[in-house]
Amino acid sequence: MNFSIPVLNRVSKDDFVGFWSSFYGDSDADRVYLDNIDQPLTQERILELFKWKYGGRKMPAKIVESVKKKYQPDSFVPHSPSDYDKVIEFLKKHTTVIWPIFWLHCNNRDKFPIFDRHVYCAMRYLQNGKICNIDELSYSAQREVYLKEYIPFFDEFENDRDFRKVDRALVTFGAWLTTNKEKLITTLK
Structure with a gap:
């Protein structure tokens, strides 16, 4: 009988995306x-x-109403991260960061990748080997990280034009890191 354990090897971007995106669940x-x-x-x-x-999951009625109020089909959104001041101004109008960024993504997914705790954790680990939690950052810092760090990081995958596949890989890897954080920290020391 052969037993296996996961090993974090350094691989190419293409291999990383192919491997981790294959574990993304719930295609429905x-x-x-x-x-x-x-x-x-x-x-x-x-x-x-x-x-x-x-x-x-079913969203509570309060959240549904909030989405209907804040995110209208004809509402103004900046069209590019290069409109930095407009993007910051837009994001500052909201009390959170993740959903307004998702709204930017809905309007222009080629320019604004999805951003959340898992992709942030994946980015940080790939950059410096540390498992980080986005909740440790202020909303202001989250906005800055997204615009100045995450978008350029995501754009490094430009050879793989399947943005959804890249996002699946990053979210799956980040979720895996987050779920196994305590075990990994102990093992990798």
Whole structure:
């Protein structure tokens, strides 16, 4: 009988994306995202996208109403991270960071990758070998990290134009790191 343990080896970006994206679960839920992104944004599509971002679970009525109020099909959003001041101004209007960034993504996924705790953790680990929690950062710092660090980091995967595959790889790797943080810290010392 042969036994196995996961080993973190250094690999190419393509191998990283191929390996970790293959572990991304729930392709049925992902269908909701794929069916609604890059389509004209209607209120119904917006709600479907935010439900998907919420994990596919039923959103409480209070959150549904908040989404309907804050994220309208005709509301202004900056079109590019190069409009830095406009993006910061837009993000500052919100009390959180992750969902407004997701709204930017819904409007222009080629310019604004999805950002959350898992992809942040993946980025930090790939950069410096440390498992970090985004909740340790202020909202202001989260905005800066997204615009000045995460977007350029994500853009390093430019040879792989399948943005969703890259996102699946990063979110899966980040979730794996987060779930196994205590064990990994002890093992890697």
